[in-house]
Amino acid sequence: MARAVHKIGSTCVPSVPFRTHIGLEQALDAMKTLSMTLSTAVFAVFILFAGCQEAGDADEASTETAENGEVAAEMEDMEQDxxxxxxxIDNDIEALGQEFEQAGEAAGDEMQQEYQEQYQEIQQQRQELDNQMNQLEQASEEEAAELRANIRQNRRELxxxxxxxxxxxxxxxxxxxxxxxxxxxxxxSEINELQQQAQMAENEMEAETREEIQELQQQRDxxxxxxxQAEQATEEEFAEMRSGLVDGIVEARSETAQALDEMEEGIEPNREMSNPDNQ
Known part of the structure; x- marks a missing residue:
């Protein structure tokens, strides 16, 4: 079949069937529709990803806020303790200061001078503990754990x-x-407090602490x-007994304070594990 030819000027141009024009227009429309569909899909995926990212960031921020709140509450409780x-200790330091001030007339006595030096060291120790407590308020969770241990040890020494x-x-x-x-x-009072703390501990820790309490109570008796005996002793006998009593009382109170600190450190994790909100 011969193809129709249209003359444009002196040039002959083949004639394109009408159906071919329609096919091209449909193809172009389909491509435009597909492009718009793809663009919409990409935009939807972007919006979904952004929403998930924001939700994840919000959850992370909420978790971090909760953890910071727990750390702050724990530090506040510890500071109160x-x-x-x-x-x-402060009452003792104040009483010692007043006593040494009243004993100013005997300031030339060798023992009084030694007591004054010890008193100044105690004041310095107390100031260092204040500095550590101030650091504790600004410390991170990891730093706070180390600071608390140092504060407990320094407090016992003081x-x-x-x-x-x-x-x-x-x-x-x-x-x-x-x-x-x-x-x-x-x-x-400290032994009684230790007994109360032992009741809050796990069975194994409670058994160990009860044994320690018995030993401390025996020391106390x-x-x-x-x-x-020292109260009824002669002056010479009292002089011999005095040093042993000082060492014994200082040691017993120090051991009790350490047991209380160790008990408190052991109870806190158990409280967190038994708290339904933390599970």
């Missing part, structure tokens, strides 16, 4: 030095007996007997 312990100075500075027999009796009363 430390403040209660420090209150007794308590030992305060106890020793309080007892040694009470030179008269009746003054010493009264000071030693007051230390033993504090020891009783022996010290009480020695103190009663």
């Amino acid at each position: 430390f403040e209660q312990v420090f209150q007794g 308590q030992q030095n305060v106890d020793r100075l309080v007892l040694e500075a009470a030179e008269e027999q009746d003054e010493f007996v009264a000071a030693a009796e007051e230390r033993l009363q504090r020891l009783d 022996e010290l009480q007997q020695q103190l009663e």
Whole structure:
């Protein structure tokens, strides 16, 4: 079949069938539709990804906020516990300062000078603990764990030095007996607190602590007997007994304080594990 030819000027151009024009237009429309569909799909995927990313960031921020809140609450509880312990130490330091101030007339005495030096060291130790407590407020979780351990150890050392100075500075027999009796009363309170803490611990820890409590209670009873003997002793006998009583009381209180610290460190993880919100 011969193809129709149209003349344009002097040039002959083959004629394109009408159906061919329609096919090209349909193909172009289909390509435009496909392009728009792909663009819409890509945009939808982008929106979905952005939404998931925002949700993930929000969850992460929420988790981090909760963790920071738990750390802050734990640090606040610990600071309150430390403040209660420090209150007794601060009262002792203040009483010692007043005593040494009143004993100013005997400042030339060799023992008084030694007591004054020990007192100044105690004041310096107390200031260092204050500095550590201030650092604790700004510390990260990892830094706070190390700081807490150092604070506990330094606090026990400070308590030992305060106890020793309080007892040694009470030179008269009746003054010493009264000071030693007051230390033993504090020891009783600390042993009772340790017993209460043991009830909150796991069975294995509770059993170990109860055995330790029995040993501490035995030490306390022996010290009480020695103190009663010292109260009735002659001046010479008292001089011989004095040093042993000082060492015994200082050691017993230090061991009890360490047991309390170790118990508190062991109880905190158990509290977190038993808390349904943390599971």
